[in-house]
Amino acid sequence: MSHDPQNAVDYWKANLRLIVGCLIVWAFVSYGCGILFRPLLAGIHVGGTDLGFWFAQQGSILSFIVLIFFYAWRMNALDRKFGLHEE
């Protein structure tokens, strides 16, 4: 186990930065594109409706999947970079 306290602090900060970044995207695709900005996206047509409708019923879910795998991939790499991964 790494006993360098600064290393652990840096690891946690890197994790928090990654979480904040991912949650901004999370909020943008669902609350943003799917709900609040729908009137702004009304001009972009997708099969009989608009982009906001597509984000609410499809796009947000697809984005969530990408976000979780991205986070898992980045975090598992950070675990190793900071020497805090499990044996």
Added chain:
Amino acid sequence: MSQFAINILFVGGSFALYVAIAIWAKAGSTKDFYVAGGGVHPVTNGMAIGADWMSAASFISMAGLIAAGGYANSTFLMGWTGGYVLLAMLLAPYLRKFGKFTVPEFIGDRFYSKNARLVAVICLIVASVTYVIGQMAGAGVAFSRFLEVDATMGLIIAAVVVFVYAVLGGMKGITYTQVAQYCVLIVAYTIPAVFISLQLTGNPIPALGLFSDHTASGMPILDKLNQVITDLGFNEYTADVDNKLNMVLFTLTLMIGTAGLPHVIIRFFTVPKVADARWSAGWALVFIALLYLTAPAVASMARLNLMTTIYPEGTQSAPIQYDDRPNWVKEWETTGLIQYTDKNGDGRIQLYNDTPAFKSEAEARGWNGNELDVNRDILVLANPEIANLPGWVVGLIAAGGLAAALSTAAGLLLAISSAVSHDLIKGSINPNITEKGELMAARISMSVAIVVATYLGANPPGFAAQVVALAFGIAAASLFPALMMGIFSKRVNNTGAISGMLVGLAFTLAYIFVYKGWLFIPGTNNLPDTPEHWVLGISPLSVGAIGALFNFVVAFAVSSATEEPPQEIQDLVESVRYPRGASNAVDH
């Protein structure tokens, strides 16, 4: 072979499979019983989470909700998937690292308080019991329609099957039956959807068919649907909503409620490593999305199919004669879930939106009120019959609906029984209980929970219909904030956390009760449950997110006014943040 025989074959075959798995995966220790031995592969666990999560509500009711509400009910799609992003980043890996058996146990240890643990146990039991009643009732409906047995008898059969694999196998048996149940339910949901999408749009992928052209009319299918239903006085399917604040808060409540539901969280305790907990969340959402991306297509296509069944010559022509109604209408009429009254005595079925705005047009056509009431829960179950699909697809849907209800029921029952045997009996009443004694206690609590759930499923109390308000409201306002603060703050102490949970819970329940009646007793509500009486237009179902906010604010305020947690608690917080040093879930 008759339809009844086919249904028996599919349902009986799937049940035999679950029981066989139970015998193979018998639990030998408390670790097997609570966390399946802690060695479940992340993809396997993702699939089990999929079945654990997708309940009778997702399988049977959700498409019906979207069909009825259109765009406005996209909240369920986003809310019930977006919570997994929060789980993956804010809760699951750290709780896995903590490495114990239950959610209240983390709250009790982190906030060094038996009272905090007790509050968490009560929240868990209220949320899970409400939730499990809906599953048992859903199983009863599926039985009574497809196997032609009385709903109570159907419930008892379902309870016996759950009893065999949940009591015998605990989490271990539940995990592997959930994997099988996931396969059954996803195949059952997808096959009819693919056929219907092909029939209507020529596109075999329902999620793409939803945005394709309707073959019969050449118009985009959503345009066609909008046209048909607005002709009959309904709102446009794709119409935007005015009250965006409420839509945002409702989605947020569903998301943080999803992340805070204990029966989902404990599934992450079954994987070997912290890194696996992260991957598991991703796989879980992939498996969930297979159904959730299809559901909105099923919703709009089934609604269009229903309308064209009633108005085969188009909405401007007369609807069908009651005597010519298709067979599936007759069969669902016997369950009471479709009801017809010939209000204008012309022998035809007038299905339309009976509102003042549409009154003059209805009168001009000689209509005297809407004549067909279709319970929206039957949409998915009747889907194969509406689209004239072969009998084996109907049998598959029956097995799938039961798989969805039973897999979620088992997960909830495990969360309830482990809270009773591990948190109450071992944690408070008899800490010196032996491993063998605790395993026996867990099995007995599970059995009692099944009996209670079956009884309540057959005789649903008034609060049973309030799953969204009670389960998601409580999980969002009390459990999620406490868990998150326990990981992300070293400063929040026992007094702060307990005050926060109680304030969040009290506020949320009070707001719900003001509109829905105190303890949901009809007539005891202080204000009518209609948008014009809601504070700032916030529905009681959306209030969990506000409750969570109060929980956070109170917990931080009280903590900063009282002393900081002892050093060993701060060390505990440190240890859950770093994956290194995690062992399997420890016996202790």
